[in-house]
Amino acid sequence: MSILIYGGTIVNEGRTYRGSIVIEGEQIARIKEGEDAPRGNYDKEVDATGCFILPGVIDEHVHFREPGLAEKADIESESRAAAYGGITSFFDMPNTKPGTCSLETLVEKFELARQKSHVNYSFFFGATNDNSVLFRDLDRHRIPGIKLFMGASTGNMLVDRQESLQRIFSTAAELGLPVMTHCEDTRQINANMQKARTEYGDDPEIRLHPMIRSEEACYDSTAHAVALARKYGTRLHVAHLTTARELEFFGQEPAITAEAVIAHLYFCDKDYETLGALIKCNPAVKTSHDREALRRGLVNGKIFTVGTDHAPHLLSEKQGGCARAASGMPMIQFSLSTMLELADEGILTIADIAALMCHHPATLFGVRERGFIRQGYAADLVIVCNDRPWKVTKDVIQSKCKWSPMIGHEYQWRVRQTFCNGHLIYNEGVFDENSSGQEIKFR
Ligand SMILES: [Zn+2]
Numbered sequence: 001m002s003i004l005i006y007g008g009t010i011v012n013e014g015r016t017y018r019g020s021i022v023i024e025g026e027q028i029a030r031i032k033e034g035e036d037a038p039r040g041n042y043d044k045e046v047d048a049t050g051c052f053i054l055p056g057v058i059d060e061h062v063h064f065r066e067p068g069l070a071e072k073a074d075i076e077s078e079s080r081a082a083a084y085g086g087i088t089s090f091f092d093m094p095n096t097k098p099g100t101c102s103l104e105t106l107v108e109k110f111e112l113a114r115q116k117s118h119v120n121y122s123f124f125f126g127a128t129n130d131n132s133v134l135f136r137d138l139d140r141h142r143i144p145g146i147k148l149f150m151g152a153s154t155g156n157m158l159v160d161r162q163e164s165l166q167r168i169f170s171t172a173a174e175l176g177l178p179v180m181t182h183c184e185d186t187r188q189i190n191a192n193m194q195k196a197r198t199e200y201g202d203d204p205e206i207r208l209h210p211m212i213r214s215e216e217a218c219y220d221s222t223a224h225a226v227a228l229a230r231k232y233g234t235r236l237h238v239a240h241l242t243t244a245r246e247l248e249f250f251g252q253e254p255a256i257t258a259e260a261v262i263a264h265l266y267f268c269d270k271d272y273e274t275l276g277a278l279i280k281c282n283p284a285v286k287t288s289h290d291r292e293a294l295r296r297g298l299v300n301g302k303i304f305t306v307g308t309d310h311a312p313h314l315l316s317e318k319q320g321g322c323a324r325a326a327s328g329m330p331m332i333q334f335s336l337s338t339m340l341e342l343a344d345e346g347i348l349t350i351a352d353i354a355a356l357m358c359h360h361p362a363t364l365f366g367v368r369e370r371g372f373i374r375q376g377y378a379a380d381l382v383i384v385c386n387d388r389p390w391k392v393t394k395d396v397i398q399s400k401c402k403w404s405p406m407i408g409h410e411y412q413w414r415v416r417q418t419f420c421n422g423h424l425i426y427n428e429g430v431f432d433e434n435s436s437g438q439e440i441k442f443r
Pocket residue numbers: 061062063093309311
């Protein structure tokens with residue numbers, strides 16, 4: 001099958017230019033600059049006039065909830081939501097049931113995804129207090145790296161022993177595996193929660209969430225992770241940064257980087273008034289001052305990647321306050337459209353978006369032949385345009401949980417087409433059910 005995409009503007013590797021792309025089978029066969037499309041006989045031609053063509057997004061941070069939590073979400077439903085949102089590859093986190101902390105559970109996840117995923121997939125291996133001995137048996141070509149919860153969150157995978165942390169950072173460094181951390185100091189959070197409960201009752205109201213999951217708890221834990229990474233020479237990537245203060249650690253050493261996720265770039269503490277616990281996540285959405293600093297971080301080199309932390313729960317689980325409501329929200333379907341909105345506000349350019357969401361996740365984790373528009377690379381592409389504003393309603397939501405904090409929001413940008421491995425899996429509202437993703441290879 002050969003496909004010609006013509007008439008559009010290609011966004012790739014810092015450049016934005018008119019051009020056309022030829023797909024042969026699963027790969028990008030040719031990229032031609034300029035207005036004129038290469039002549040030839042193609043099985044399909046896609047007119048991208050007025051649109052931008054980006055590499056398919058690599059979402060390095062999702063929770064697709066399988067196995068064990070499939071009432072919230074599953075690999076089939078969430079990989080479909082990904083395709084609708086222009087995401088062609090995802091790395092799933094290990095806090096499932098059982099947790100992905102053994103070689104057996106890792107193999108089971110690969111098998112599940114092989115059967116069910118519509119887009120390309122891989123899985124972080126979860127660190128525990130005592131499993132770093134298994135790191136040596138991991139296949140470096142199959143996984144992005146190690147996920148380490150230095151703070152407790154959904155699915156309690158907290159690693160809190162100093163000697164365990166030292167072993168994890170030193171072993172990962174030896175093996176050249178990146179460590180991606182969730183940084184929040186659980187002891188401080190527990191103390192803050194205790195205090196809030198004495199004052200406000202068993203389930204403190206949601207506006208207190210960023211005071212309980214506090215700036216200090218984030219800062220101290222991130223400082224700890226950075227110190228360990230410097231000591232052992234570990235490739236450290238701190239997930240979902242939420243505070244202006246933590247940014248001081250990033251942007252100087254190439255081996256120590258940070259991720260921002262859509263919720264913290266888009267929402268701030270004022271939004272608890274209208275959205276309540278729907279935007280409860282860990283670490284918490286913090287102040288508008290923090291949000292502005294994170295947004296500046298997208299262009300000043302302090303934030304290296306943008307993921308979603310797509311973490312669906314049932315709507316019934318998102319009720320209540322700081323203690324009762326579940327933490328996490330679905331975000332994968334609207335992440336690219338949301339980032340494009342930030343570009344319209346002048347916060348960053350569309351080329352920056354391609355770097356943060358496509359190129360950098362690929363280079364950081366050593367993804368093979370994806371994340372860029374290059375000849376011979378997988379034909380993972382997304383076509384976006386802003387010709388027709390649209391509103392998020394329940395019926396457009398593909399996530400199994402069927403709610404989103406973005407319901408009612410009007411977007412200027414939409415994903416028009418998504419190609420995954422040369423296959424047009426999403427085309428203006430029409431989804432190819434039979435499409436399946438591939439296992440991502442590394443290094
Ligand atoms: Zn997460």
